[in-house]
Amino acid sequence: MEISDMIKNFADKRDNQVRGIFASIFILQNRLQTVFDKADEYLTLKQFMLLTMIRFSHDEKTTFTHLGNLLGSSRQNAKKLALSLEKKGFIRITHEPNNKRNTLITMTAKADEYLEIVLEMHNQKLASIFNDYTDEEIKLFYGMITKLYAGVEREEQTEDE
Structure with a gap:
């Protein structure tokens, strides 16, 4: 089919x-x-998404649990991605000074340099993928995706009960 x-x-x-x-x-x-x-010869899309979430989570805790929640994955999967990014020199994994159980993840200068280069490539690919949509269709699609998130979150809460 x-x-x-x-x-x-x-x-x-x-x-x-x-x-x-x-x-x-x-x-x-x-x-x-x-x-x-x-x-992208350096990072997988999942690694890239984790890196961008770390970049834009500067005001929040960047623990494995928090990043896993943002990615829609488990803490363990976020940790696995983070360890691969650390091995490649894109992030540093440390512990909170006042709470050794909480892990902090910070970007390195290598990650900043990499993102400056690769973000343009990602933007071009996204523009190409969504090229057939009008501005109104994008706005409508974005609203529908938001509703889909609400439905998924409702199911997640039901499963947790």
């Missing part, structure tokens, strides 16, 4: 459309990861 066949087969009813959206998100995540992994 081709993607176009799947899209056509799932277009008839709401339940099928929901299944088609879910399958498409899963497939697109894998395809986006492949596109960006091929474009």
Whole structure:
């Protein structure tokens, strides 16, 4: 079955459309990861995402738990990504002076230099991927993604209870 066949087969009813959206998100995540992994010889997309989250979390704690929550992954997966970034010289992993149980993650100058170069490549790829959308469609899509987050968070809370 081709993607176009799947899209056509799932277009008839709401339940099928929901299944088609879910399958498409899963497939697109894998395809986006492949596109960006091929474009960057130094970091995987997951490593890049963790690095950018560290960069923009300067006012918050950058613990493995916090970063795992931002990534939508476990603390252990965030730690594994962080250790690979540390090994490559992009971050430093230390402990809070007043609480040795809390890990702090900070970017190195190498990471800053790397991000200045690679962010432009990422911006160009994103612009290309979303080139077919009008500004209004982007705004609508962003609002729908926000609603999807709310639904996922609701399910996560239900599972935690």
